[in-house]
Amino acid sequence: DAKTTQPPSMDCAEGRAANLPCNHSTISGNEYVYWYRQIHSQGPQYIIHGLKNNETNEMASLIITEDRKSSTLILPHATLRDTAVYYCIVRSPSGNTPLVFGKGTRLSVIA
């Protein structure tokens, strides 16, 4: 079972920041937080991951709370192409742990 809780859907105006929350209150000390997204008719695409520090790459920023029980994915300037289902996943780096997906958040970017 997925170890995360996300809102089922969110809307965001084009050009504004999209802030997608995720709760992972049972996260263990060595588990990472991963974000993937799935655009319609495509496979999931990796966005970003982090352990406890905030992370930023060319796609997004990841803010993890100090107690690590929740995180927020930030798309700084959402475009229509960012419309997708966003999955927050907690994953152990040890062994061959697979990704366990929940239902994610369906983000709709509106013009």
Add this chain to the structure above:
Amino acid sequence: EAGVAQSPRYKIIEKRQSVAFWCNPISGHATLYWYQQILGQGPKLLIQFQNNGVVDDSQLPKDRFSAERLKGVDSTLKIQPAKLEDSAVYLCASSPAGGYEKLFFGSGTQLSVL
């Protein structure tokens, strides 16, 4: 670099027929995954290979599903016989190894069982 290739893109069959899906992972990737995604849900892991050995097949319905990865490269997933509830998108993914590395997904095969 080339991504994960899957074929066919779409498949329509009648219940009780058999079907096979093919996956070619990114060159050099040791780990290969098959996921099943039912409409409206997140992908669910069916089987995970490390090179040509099975790491996890605990959620594979072994009475009808089988998968192999010959020579640690390409993989095939077979369903025989298919049921109506097997209608889903079957996604293949690969990663350089296990652990914390990111997965690369193909576009999937959409299966409709009538």
